[in-house]
Amino acid sequence: MTTTPEEIEKYRRLPPYLKQVAVLLASGCSVTEMVFLTGLSEVTVRAYRNRLYDATGIHGGLKLAVFIVRHPQIEKMLRESL
Numbered sequence: 612m613t614t615t616p617e618e619i620e621k622y623r624r625l626p627p628y629l630k631q632v633a634v635l636l637a638s639g640c641s642v643t644e645m646v647f648l649t650g651l652s653e654v655t656v657r658a659y660r661n662r663l664y665d666a667t668g669i670h671g672g673l674k675l676a677v678f679i680v681r682h683p684q685i686e687k688m689l690r691e692s693l
Contacts (some may be wrong), residue, residue, distance in 0.1 A: 614682045614684045614685060618685065619684055619685060621646070621667065622667070623688060623692075625689075627670060627693070628659055629659060629662060629663045630689050631693060632645065632646070633689050635649075636660070636672050636675055636679070637675075637679040638676075642657060645660075655685045676679060
């Protein structure tokens with residue numbers, strides 16, 4: 612799938628905590644798993660996830676995960692930035 616420079620830049624500009632949530636979502640993690648892996652509270656993980664949805668314009672964990680996985684340039688950039 613073709614990834615536009617604008618899409619790549621949108622994800623590149625995300626703060627590190629949102630990149631981490633994006634990578635975990637793309638890996639198929641649930642909120643509970645993200646809480647365990649990050650040590651953050653459930654409320655914080657949910658807030659970060661919602662900020663990620665707003666920042667990307669993609670609302671829904673599965674939709675966002677599919678988008679990231681289908682755009683290898685974005686997935687690679689997110690993983691390398693952690």
